[in-house]
Amino acid sequence: MIEQYLKDQESAAESEFDKQLSTALQKEGNQIYGDITGTTQLNLKNAMYNDLATNPNLTPKTAAE
Secondary structure, three states: OHHHHHHHHHHHHHHHHHHHHHHHHOOOHHHHHHHOOHHHHHHHHHHHHHHHHHOOOOOHHHHHO
């Protein structure tokens, strides 16, 4: 049950992350990640997932910021 909740939160945070990144870079679709290395992208998402897992007060939106 907790695992499913975390997966749902991660999915929502990832969607919010993509939305915020798209807005910040003013790009859409596959172009969003064109300027970011795979390592940087992975590190940003892992930090976001860790924040969600360790701080129950975070929402997906605040974790993605």
